[in-house]
Amino acid sequence: MQLTQSLELYPDTRVTQVLFKNVKNAAELRQKAMQGKLNGALINPKMLVDPFQVLVAANKAFHLHSIGSMKTRSLNSEIIFNLSPTNSISDAFKRFGIADRDDSVLVVVVHGRDEQQAVSEITAAVDGQQLPAGEVSSLSDMEKIRKLYKVTPQEETCGNLLDAVICRMAVKDVM
Numbered sequence: 371m372q373l374t375q376s377l378e379l380y381p382d383t384r385v386t387q388v389l390f391k392n393v394k395n396a397a398e399l400r401q402k403a404m405q406g407k408l409n410g411a412l413i414n415p416k417m418l419v420d421p422f423q424v425l426v427a428a429n430k431a432f433h434l435h436s437i438g439s440m441k442t443r444s445l446n447s448e449i450i451f452n453l454s455p456t457n458s459i460s461d462a463f464k465r466f467g468i469a470d471r472d473d474s475v476l477v478v479v480v481h482g483r484d485e486q487q488a489v490s491e492i493t494a495a496v497d498g499q500q501l502p503a504g505e506v507s508s509l510s511d512m513e514k515i516r517k518l519y520k521v522t523p524q525e526e527t528c529g530n531l532l533d534a535v536i537c538r539m540a541v542k543d544v545m
Contacts, residue, residue: 373503385428388477393498397470410492411446411478412468415509419532427452455538
């Protein structure tokens with residue numbers, strides 16, 4: 371059900387994604403995350419196309435964390451920030467973070483090779499139904515995603531929506 375992948379540049383570091391729907395305690399989870407009591411990023415899956423999008427954001431966040439160049443205060447907030455096509459931290463949290471009334475959440479935990487306990491602790495705190503992380507697109511709002519990332523129908527004829535989203539995430543620091 372969960373999806374765990376290694377980071378290419380940091381082979382001892384793993385990114386685990388766990389997807390939940392019918393979540394009943396989003397407000398409590400959000401509060402704990404803001405207090406630093408949860409070691410993971412809580413992401414609104416409605417704004418995600420594919421788990422690869424989250425892996426790209428986590429990889430960039432971990433790299434910036436390791437070289438001391440993060441724009442936010444924590445690795446988890448940096449993951450959320452890196453999903454956004456803009457350089458506004460508050461906008462990234464509004465669009466990609468969870469809200470008190472959300473009923474679905476993608477939990478993302480960056481951990482060492484043998485540190486599965488962090489994943490277990492945070493998933494135990496979620497009161498909801500776990501889904502395979504690969505099914506994130508079943509909860510996505512593709513029209514909102516297209517609008518946010520300004521993806522045109524023409525662009526989707528030569529590539530797909532995921533390609534367009536990843537491209538915009540990658541170039542936001544350059545533009």
